[in-house]
Amino acid sequence: MKTKNFKDQNRTVGFEIEFQGLTPEKTANLIVDCLDGDVEKISDACFKVDSQYGEFKVETDAKLLKELAQSSEKNIKVKKFDFEGVIKDILEPITQELVPTEIVSPPLEEKNFNIIKKIEESLHDAGARGTNESAYFAFAMQFNPEITSKESSYILSVLRSYILLSSWLQSQIDIGLTRELTGYVDDFPNDYAQLVLDQDYHPDLSKLIDDYLEYNPTRNRGLDFLPLFLYLDEERVRNVVTDERVKARPTFHYRLPSCQLGLESWNIFVEWKRWRLLERIANDKEIISKMSKSFIDLYHDSNLSFEKKWLRLCNHYVEDFR
Numbered sequence: 001m002k003t004k005n006f007k008d009q010n011r012t013v014g015f016e017i018e019f020q021g022l023t024p025e026k027t028a029n030l031i032v033d034c035l036d037g038d039v040e041k042i043s044d045a046c047f048k049v050d051s052q053y054g055e056f057k058v059e060t061d062a063k064l065l066k067e068l069a070q071s072s073e074k075n076i077k078v079k080k081f082d083f084e085g086v087i088k089d090i091l092e093p094i095t096q097e098l099v100p101t102e103i104v105s106p107p108l109e110e111k112n113f114n115i116i117k118k119i120e121e122s123l124h125d126a127g128a129r130g131t132n133e134s135a136y137f138a139f140a141m142q143f144n145p146e147i148t149s150k151e152s153s154y155i156l157s158v159l160r161s162y163i164l165l166s167s168w169l170q171s172q173i174d175i176g177l178t179r180e181l182t183g184y185v186d187d188f189p190n191d192y193a194q195l196v197l198d199q200d201y202h203p204d205l206s207k208l209i210d211d212y213l214e215y216n217p218t219r220n221r222g223l224d225f226l227p228l229f230l231y232l233d234e235e236r237v238r239n240v241v242t243d244e245r246v247k248a249r250p251t252f253h254y255r256l257p258s259c260q261l262g263l264e265s266w267n268i269f270v271e272w273k274r275w276r277l278l279e280r281i282a283n284d285k286e287i288i289s290k291m292s293k294s295f296i297d298l299y300h301d302s303n304l305s306f307e308k309k310w311l312r313l314c315n316h317y318v319e320d321f322r
Helices: 024-035 063-077 083-095 114-125 152-171 177-182 190-197 205-215 226-232 234-238 268-282 285-301 306-321
Strands: 012-019 038-043 046-051 054-060 101-104 141-145 253-256
Touching: 012 114, 012 268, 024 038, 024 046, 024 054, 024 101, 024 114, 114 268, 141 268, 152 190, 152 205, 152 268, 152 285, 152 306, 190 205, 190 285, 205 226, 205 234, 226 234, 226 253, 268 285, 268 306, 285 306
Parallel strands: none
Antiparallel strands: 012 101, 012 141, 038 046, 046 054, 054 101, 141 253
């Protein structure tokens, strides 16, 4: 991984981790035990931890419960009848098996990744449960690696690498029954994949963003470029995407389909190594060109059984590259 971002500063990555079994308050205190720092209560559903590494945010990942908790806090402060608090107390036990707690880390340099590993181990020891613990759980985690360049050619290379490797990446993770039933995220449309992987496709940044928005005006992608493109050209993106959940940031937003805390064969940095492999392949023009040609040829030759055949071929490419 390149160690400098597009500003020639040390590159950072943000982590987002979903799990069940611990309240936001208990999770915030657990982070303090790991790192030291100060806990700030925003509401029953949201806490912040100020640490030497930056601010960690811990919250219940459910918009309704967060809004009720915030309203309840306001009611208590003004000594008003806490109707929202009553509703929250009724709903909370019903949703506690389905709604995850989420940790959002500050941007961290790679030398500080051991912090996330320490928190992961503490979560497991304290009883946090991941996707693998129940058929009802559909939890995920996200990486937010900073870009190393604002050049369209660089962004395109990462996009190509992800499209080529996405089926392989998913095959490496036991997604689980809940994710299969509820869905994870949609793949990039086939027409868009064909466009992007065509070796004659050399868009400038504006064209790259326009084409992305035409085919993908949604957050529902495993590698979501909307936050990055919003950062690079806010007006262009907001003309198409008005979803307030999309926040501008100079990072890729990589959504993993599963967070399997406590499983011996899984940890956050197994998945991080796979992301680094994706970036290494993105930086290799020769392998990207070979894989893109194979992808397009295979798609046109075997439309019905394309996915299985491509996964087998992709496995060979990955093993040879390693």
